[in-house]
Amino acid sequence: MKLLARQNRYYIGITLALLIPGIGGLYGAVHLVFRHGAEESLVAEAARLRAHVGTGLLLPPDGRPETPILLPYPVPGGLRDTVLPDPDEAGEPTEYRQLVTPVMTPAGRRWLVMRRSLLETDALVTLALAVLLPILGAILGALLLLNRRLARRLWAPLEVTLQALAAYDGRRPLTLAPTTSIDEFDDLNRHLEAMSARVAQEVETLRAFTENAAHETQTPLAILRARLDQLVQLPTLPREAHALLADVSGGLSRLVRLHQALTLLSKIENGQFPATAQALDLGALASARLEELSDLIEAKHLTVVTDLTHCPVRLHPALAESLVRNLLQNAVRHNLPHGRLLVRAQLGALLIENTGPVPHGPVAHFFERFRKHDPTSESPGLGLAICEQIARAHGLTLTYTFDGETRQHRLAFGIPPDRRQSG
Amino acid sequence: MKILLIEDEAPIRAALKEHLTQQGYRCEEAPDFASAQEKLWLYEYDAVLLDLTLPGGSGLDLLRALKAAGARAAVLILTARDALDDKITGLELGADDYLAKPFHLAEVSARLRAVLRRRHFGGQLVLRYAELTVDPTDALVTVKGEAVTLTRKELELLTYFLTNVGRVLTKESLAEHAWGDAIDAADSFSFLYTHLKNLRRKLRAAGCELPIRTLYGLGYQLQPAPTEPPAPDAALPNAPS
Numbered sequence: 162m163k164l165l166a167r168q169n170r171y172y173i174g175i176t177l178a179l180l181i182p183g184i185g186g187l188y189g190a191v192h193l194v195f196r197h198g199a200e201e202s203l204v205a206e207a208a209r210l211r212a213h214v215g216t217g218l219l220l221p222p223d224g225r226p227e228t229p230i231l232l233p234y235p236v237p238g239g240l241r242d243t244v245l246p247d248p249d250e251a252g253e254p255t256e257y258r259q260l261v262t263p264v265m266t267p268a269g270r271r272w273l274v275m276r277r278s279l280l281e282t283d284a285l286v287t288l289a290l291a292v293l294l295p296i297l298g299a300i301l302g303a304l305l306l307l308n309r310r311l312a313r314r315l316w317a318p319l320e321v322t323l324q325a326l327a328a329y330d331g332r333r334p335l336t337l338a339p340t341t342s343i344d345e346f347d348d349l350n351r352h353l354e355a356m357s358a359r360v361a362q363e364v365e366t367l368r369a370f371t372e373n374a375a376h377e378t379q380t381p382l383a384i385l386r387a388r389l390d391q392l393v394q395l396p397t398l399p400r401e402a403h404a405l406l407a408d409v410s411g412g413l414s415r416l417v418r419l420h421q422a423l424t425l426l427s428k429i430e431n432g433q434f435p436a437t438a439q440a441l442d443l444g445a446l447a448s449a450r451l452e453e454l455s456d457l458i459e460a461k462h463l464t465v466v467t468d469l470t471h472c473p474v475r476l477h478p479a480l481a482e483s484l485v486r487n488l489l490q491n492a493v494r495h496n497l498p499h500g501r502l503l504v505r506a507q508l509g510a511l512l513i514e515n516t517g518p519v520p521h522g523p524v525a526h527f528f529e530r531f532r533k534h535d536p537t538s539e540s541p542g543l544g545l546a547i548c549e550q551i552a553r554a555h556g557l558t559l560t561y562t563f564d565g566e567t568r569q570h571r572l573a574f575g576i577p578p579d580r581r582q583s584g
Numbered sequence: 585m586k587i588l589l590i591e592d593e594a595p596i597r598a599a600l601k602e603h604l605t606q607q608g609y610r611c612e613e614a615p616d617f618a619s620a621q622e623k624l625w626l627y628e629y630d631a632v633l634l635d636l637t638l639p640g641g642s643g644l645d646l647l648r649a650l651k652a653a654g655a656r657a658a659v660l661i662l663t664a665r666d667a668l669d670d671k672i673t674g675l676e677l678g679a680d681d682y683l684a685k686p687f688h689l690a691e692v693s694a695r696l697r698a699v700l701r702r703r704h705f706g707g708q709l710v711l712r713y714a715e716l717t718v719d720p721t722d723a724l725v726t727v728k729g730e731a732v733t734l735t736r737k738e739l740e741l742l743t744y745f746l747t748n749v750g751r752v753l754t755k756e757s758l759a760e761h762a763w764g765d766a767i768d769a770a771d772s773f774s775f776l777y778t779h780l781k782n783l784r785r786k787l788r789a790a791g792c793e794l795p796i797r798t799l800y801g802l803g804y805q806l807q808p809a810p811t812e813p814p815a816p817d818a819a820l821p822n823a824p825s
Contacts, residue, residue, distance in 0.1 A: 167734055177680070274727055376637075376664060379664050379686065380593055380596075380685075382685075382764055383593070383596055383685040383686035383687070384593060384595040384596055384599075384654045384686075385686070386686040386687070386688065387595070387596050387599035387600070387603075387686070387687075387689055387753075388595060388599055390603070390688055390689040390690065390754070390757070391599055391602060391603065391689065393752040393754060393799070393802060393803065394751055400800075402802050403799045403801060403802045404800065404801050404802070405801075406802050407754075407755075407801035407802040407803075408801075410754045410755075410802065410803075411755075411756065413756075414756040414760075417686055418768060450766075453763070453764065453765075453766040454766050454769055455764065456737060456766075456775055456779070457763075457766060457767075457769050457770050457775060459775075460774065460775035460778065461769075486765060486766075486768075489769070490766070490768050490769035491769075492772060494768070494769045495768070509613040529698075544768075
């Protein structure tokens with residue numbers, strides 16, 4: 162819930178909690194005041210009539226409830242409420258306040274009964290509330306509106322900061338409004354800027370480090386390979402050295418591939434492939450890669466089923482190539498002899514399905530670096546990590562599933578519509 | 585054939601020089617930008633091996649200057665494997681080919697021969713070995729004048745051997761030359777052995793026995809032909825002299 166919405170909800174809640182009992186109280190108080198007035202008027206009239214009763218003079222009874230009457234029999238005395246038909250309101254039952262007081266008349270003891278209609282009182286109370294309530298409501302409304310306006314204006318810098326944070330890519334330092342006229346927000350912006358500057362610096366340091374490390378490693382690798390090529394040419398090379406040098410050569414090749422894969426991974430992570438995205442067809446790429454792998458597929462006696470239609474994607478060409486190559490190489494390398502390989506490219510998806518040994522460990526760890534299906538494999542286990550990294554860095558999806566029954570490994574590569582446009 | 589090696593790392597430069605000299609090329613060296621610039625200005629070369637990261641400047645600038653001066657040298661650029669943009673820029677600027685570091689020396693000679701053939705021999709340069717000839721232009725292989733049909737990979741392996749006669753070629757070097765990155769998908773080199781066997785079988789059937797020595801586990805070596813006929817393209821050697 163938004164901060165402003167929550168704040169307003171509290172305001173409205175508290176205001177209503179105060180206002181509703183307040184209105185009830187006001188109603189009661191006004192009601193009491195008017196009733197009290199009616200009672201006082203009754204008591205005053207009783208005192209006045211008592212004198213007239215003594216002289217025997219009294220208005221002739223006319224049947225109206227408010228005309229004082231003398232009753233020859235006792236009725237319960239004092240002040241009380243009663244309901245009688247009101248002749249002015251077509252006999253509508255109406256509330257009256259009634260005072261009964263015993264009086265002495267020349268004819269003996271009598272009971273004087275006087276009444277005041279409370280209809281007027283109620284009308285007055287209603288009128289009073291009808292005037293007061295809209296005023297109260299208007300004040301409340303104005304307060305809420307003012308509060309909302311103020312809050313929106315006060316919190317506006319936070320919105321701006323939040324938007325800047327949402328667009329923050331971790332590479333360049335944030336630039337936020339230097340002053341917002343609110344100290345807390347100024348502090349917040351200053352701290353965020355300082356933090357992002359530190360992050361950017363560390364990212365840059367790391368980027369420079371990996372770049373230098375990659376470059377500096379490449380030179381000794383090149384020296385090793387060139388010199389090893391010369392070493393094996395020596396005519397006096399003893400026979401025993403062949404097997405040793407074969408291992409050195411094989412190890413060096415693995416190291417070269419590892420170096421290459423790690424360099425590529427860090428390049429993708431550092432976002433060094435952004436600008437040169439091109440419209441490509443993964444179907445065509447897969448077809449070309451399969452052609453290159455045909456000898457290896459044949460050597461392993463794999464059955465290949467392809468269904469390659471146009472599968473457009475916007476990607477750096479080297480990354481698209483690396484992606485398709487790694488997916489296919491993985492499917493060939495980890496396939497079983499006489500196994501099966503299915504490659505399907507269609508709009509929005511590239512699907513690769515192959516037979517292979519049952520994977521150990523949870524599927525969630527499938528894309529981890531240096532993860533191997535076969536611990537004795539010479540492959541460094543980076544191919545799928547590269548694919549996943551490419552997918553993640555470009556808003557594409559890569560999912561792996563294993564069907565235990567058919568022993569099929571399935572890698573599905575999904576391309577969202579905004580990454581598909583060609584041309 | 586006169587080659588200029590522009591490479592700042594002394595061991596790599598030395599290895600290239602020894603390797604190419606053994607193959608019959610005349611090599612000069614330039615360890616940095618300034619000396620390379622001077623040599624390119626003063627002398628003419630048939631080919632230049634150009635490293636792109638040099639002390640004192642970029643190899644790409646040397647390439648630009650070379651092309652602007654209308655030099656006829658074939659240019660083979662040496663780049664880091666991951667420097668994709670350099671590779672593309674280099675080729676756009678007129679380099680004939682590129683080699684990603686770390687490279688196999690045998691691959692250098694194969695590529696160098698290919699660019700020299702394209703640039704200086706109008707693509708017409710036939711590889712000969714005893715009674716075997718390979719014309720890389722139209723992929724024509726003949727033994728004693730009779731055509732032999734080879735697969736593309738067999739032809740690539742044969743060409744690689746013929747441009748590196750007498751040299752030990754490691755399994756890795758052979759496999760990378762013929763299959764490129766695809767060998768990453770292989771779990772052994774047994775397929776390489778199969779292709780070599782097929783190649784030799786086909787040539788033997790046509791009457792040419794290739795004396796390829798196997799260095800157990802390490803690689804293969806095509807022995808020099810016992811009687812090398814005088815080649816018309818002696819200017820471009822493919823065997824140590």
